Amino acid sequence: MRHRYSVLLFPLHVFFDFVCLNASFAGAYWLKFGDLASIAQPPYQSLWIAFNVVWATIILLTRPYIFPRQLFKAIPLLKKLVYLTALHAAVIAIFWLFVKGVYFSRGQLAYTYILFLLAGGLFRLGGLLFLQEYRARGYNNRRFIVVGYGKLAKTITDFYKVHPEMGFRFQGYFDWPTEENKDALAGSYTDLSKFVRREEIDCVYCCLPYIDNTQLKGIIDQSDLLDFQVKLLVDFRGFLTKGASVEYHDFLPVLNLSSQDLDDFRVAFLKRAFDVAFSLCVLLAGAPIFALVALITRFTSAGPIFYMQERIGHRGKPFMIYKFRSMYVDAEKAGPSLSQGHIDNRITPWGRVMRQTRIDELPQFLNVLFGSMSVVGPRPERQYFIDKITEIAPEYTELLKVKPGITSIGQIRFGYAANVDEMVERLRFDLLYPKRRSLLLDLWIIAHTLRVMAQGRGR
Incomplete structure (x- = not known):
């Protein structure tokens, strides 16, 4: 089965966050009170349970551990950790008011969140470095091809060559053969389905300038059957502005390229x-x-x-x-x-x-x-x-x-x-x-x- 280890990333992330959360809670209790003898007894027993229940609920509702590989970087991971921690703290504050927990220590709560941010941040940075090195060495890869041969097609392959830590491995270009491109192609459109099935391709990049709608629709129709992603590559360089946005006219997406900043x-x-x-x-x-x-x-x-x-x-x-x-x-x-x-x-x-x-x-x-x-x-x-x-x-x-x-x-x-x-x-x-x-x-x-x-x- 392809990427048999990728399915472990989500449960491992959840597991280690719970380890960090509970270790931080216990460590903060020890820093504040000097022992752990009564941490599992009232009143802190209920607070400890609330910490875990609230964290589990947040994970179920927000699904925070789903990152595409292109965004699996330090800054997005740490921002998400800070967001989740702030949300958790807000819910715990409401719980505190509800149970009238005057016997809880504010210092212990502050220490808990500080330790959790440090532990969770170190875990994420360590896991990120490990995965990047693991993928750069050729493991946990995503195999991709590019349909439509031209300058734009070479841009995406060059990008992944520069970033081997993302774990994308190029398998070939596909287009109708011509005298100019026949030596660079791995096959034509008629060879595409067999190649995807045989090589277990995960992602097909379609370059819009070099592919028509009929061919694109055929690839999309095959994607569910052969279990691969279809990504559309459009060259907006040179005229895509910072204020670009997507507008929907019924079900038709329209890309607005006007600069929103200047018209604000x-x-x-x-x-x-x-x-x-x-x-x-x-x-x-x-x-x-x-x-x-x-x-x-x-x-x-x-x-x-x-x-x-x-x-x-x-x-x-x-x-x-x-x-x-x-x-x-x-x-x-x-x-x-x-x-x-x-x-x-x-x-x-x-x-x-x-x-x-x-x-x-x-x-x-x-x-x-x-x-x-x-x-x-x-x-x-x-x-x-x-x-x-x-x-x-x-x-x-x-x-x-x-x-x-x-x-x-x-x-x-x-x-x-x-x-x-x-x-x-x-x-x-x-x-x-x-x-x-x-x-x-x-x-x-x-x-x-x-x-x-x-x-x-x-x-």
Whole structure:
């Protein structure tokens, strides 16, 4: 019989947990009272019985010892132990209140759970190491084949080669033979049933790109008769997002690949509330500064006080961005170009001061109030430069999933970009934001922006 020793894992796990539980109870009693003479007598007799009955009930209800081999690792095992122990402690606390056990020692109970966590944890880690070594040496194996030959098929076989401790042994590829794959195959679809029966195959991986529904249905129909598992292998690499979820339309499962994190209502609501409150405070408290900057801008160079330019915002929607004018009028009459910092003759002397202290960005708090921008977010760019950037770094489109901001990680770590290559370099910093955005991160970026403004290190 295949895997005749695997059926022992469950009862052994149960047995050793009961040993650990009772040994911990007795050890805690000895630590608290210095002897074991009366542990089996009232009142602790009833508590000891309750400990075992409650643990047995939890095991029957939760079935906690069933782990697939891919998840049979230290962290899941220890997390499950902590969960079970907490659940046990909660039920025992209810039992304590029910029997009005004022004569029970809280210290003894605390020692019991501490000892049990230590003993149970050591047992699990020891058992895990033993099983991994046992399986790596070729025992307690699962034999598998892959149906559908291609790059994805090689990925799963390479995975199990790297992880021999899981105990999966590859037996061959199956597909319709062609000139390219015939030397790599163990057989065709017509050979599959005989091979599975003869080699006692446990698991058949079916690669969806290389197998059609008719062939897949035939394999599934045979699985009950020949006693093997069928696992569907689909290549979602490159577009499977962290927020993917399964939706059921009646009995039809639909995989939703949209990013749930970026559409999370709570995050969006809190961020918008913070943006509005912070912008109103800045505009009201900074009104005298705004007026002074506007006057200096007006009288230091000819032209309007404010500068408006079309930028690309959230989900690719264009909007007009507001800034205090820092360049001479018609600075871009020869076409779109980026600022060259201190050597850029298009920037006015006062504009250079504004750029170093970032005060030219202050009118963008109006953009925040209107909803086209956020206080913190990746800097918005013109479509002309977005086209240039995406030719080099297509991942720029990730930034369009969030609202652009007045300040960003890229602004404080890198600053203004003088060419497309520098914009791509700044992109490395801004790409950190969409996946990690939070109120605390926004406050951290704002604090560092204020430091850059105070030190006049903007460029």
